[in-house]
Amino acid sequence: MRRIPAVITTCAATLAFLVPAGLAAAAPVAPAAPVSPAEQSYTVVPYENVKVRKLPTKDSAYLATLAAGQSYTAYCWTHGQTITDHGYTNDIWIGFADGFSSAVYFKGDQYANLPASAQC
Template identity: 55%
Template sequence: MLIRTIARGALVGAGALALLGPLTVGTAAADTATTQGTARIMAAPYAVVPYETVNVRSGPWRSEAIVGTAAANQPRGAYCWTSGETITDNGYSNDVWVQLVEGYVSAVYLNGDEYGGLPASAVC
């Protein structure tokens, strides 16, 4: 079994590089998918981390199509935040949605502050 360690990093804030931890994959196919996923994280200026698995939608509303999921504790590339539908879950309410590489996710499900850890100035 091929084991290879890949370091993941993402540009955060004012150009600082945040080390998100090593990633070990067990197969060549998984390695290729992981490398592509890592490249997508690094292509975005910020990284966010969902604290639970959450749906990624095509827009900042629950009525928008689900285009994928963001797995718990897995960093995702993010561009900016925008206002959308107010979501209430786990005792928190927020209308902030973060635009990921693949779609939008409510900041209610992201680690960090009300902007999911993005700067308040990172408005879409």
């Protein structure tokens, strides 16, 4: 079961109070955010050094670099900015506890071997 961060829960409760029931379903979806380490996790391995960004875009704030060949814990994948490198093009970004990295740089399939159900 996926945990919902307290901020989202509080916002949802406020929205439910302010918006009539028939309109609540039309509320916009929040952009993907880093996930809680309490959720299901997966092991991913970058084939080259890869940057972790705050959001799933190459221009988002830099947070860290993952070293090539090392194993890292990922929690989900999401669609983000399309990245083309080394002959691969993909808009899938892998979600970590604090940020995202383009799936183009990880071993495995287009989702770095995360299951389709692991969407953020």
